Amino acid sequence: MEESKKFLYSAVQPTNNLTIGNYIGAIRNWTMLQNDYNCYFAIANMHAITVRQTPAVLRQRTLSLLALYLACGVDPEKCTLYLQSHVPAHAELCWVLNTFTYVGEMERMTQFKDKSARHAENINMGLMDYPVLMAADILLYQADVVPVGLDQRQHVEIARDIAQRFNNAYSPTFKVPEALYMKVGAKINDLQDPAKKMSKSGENPNGSVFLSDDRDTIIRKFRRAVTDSDLEIRYDPETKPGVSNLLSIYSVFSGKTVEEAAAEFSGKGYGDFKAAVGEVVADRLAPIQAQQQKLLADKPYLDGVLKKGADGAAYAANKTLSKVYKKIGFYQL
Ligand code: TYM
16 A cells, blocks of 8 residues: 555446446446555445345356456556455444434435335345445545446445534544546446446346357347437437447447547448447457456465455454544443
């Protein structure tokens, strides 16, 4: 940890198959930020169980997500990579923060409302408490910035509110974190319904491109992507959401700006454009997929990364937790 650097925190849940939205909105950015910040990156398995999981699958997806972080270039020598459930301080701080959070504000959270509608048979307390656990994640590490996609905006806002509430009730204890959104790709949309976010759990599998999809599948999904009828390739999310979404994806995977991408395809047909986007995504994902599989074959190495990460994370987290316990009057030995 370099004291001169600011602190950064982010996490992904090991649920369903990750999409290129998760890559573009989150993991890819981590690799660009890891040199400039002291970074903590977690696998949020405690958040994952707010929706029923099959235990063996959850275990397998945990390692698979760690291997993906590494295959994308997140460097365990520079960052702390760890599994949320390995650091008990998350659950402990969550409990304290629960007493600084109002039921009404949790009921109003968009994601809670969406997930309650989708899992009407299992609206458990964890689902409702999810943002408080996320606040505990972030606040434990005194994070300055939290790079996330736009769908997490409300959750980072509530983490800020809770931090301020606690600081005002006692004395400055938590850093108040800022969300960090990337200019391009903070919201990648569904290929079949460009008004909607591309999601791990989307109903139409053709709308989401999964990081595990093979080349043919990726190219086929882009070929079928919904665009519009005016046949002009330009970036205008308001009136041309489908084409603009494809331009954002192309821009990120090709390393070109959205303007350069639009210029490259100006005058070309949608067919050629969609094929080119599919090609560049498939080309870029192939080496990541190969490296992920290679890493998954080396379980002792992955376990070593998690062990080192858990030690580093617990050290930082316990420092904050101990301050909190002191302030709220928990008798300490
Ligand atoms: P999760 O697992 O749903 O998503 C992981 C990250 O991917 C981003 N993302 C997207 N970005 C752009 N376009 C999309 N279509 C898209 N879909 C997903 C998300 O914004 C997120 O950055 N609650 C979090 C995990 C979490 C967390 C945290 C994040 C737990 N604790 C503390 C930050 C800090 C979640 O469910 O992300």
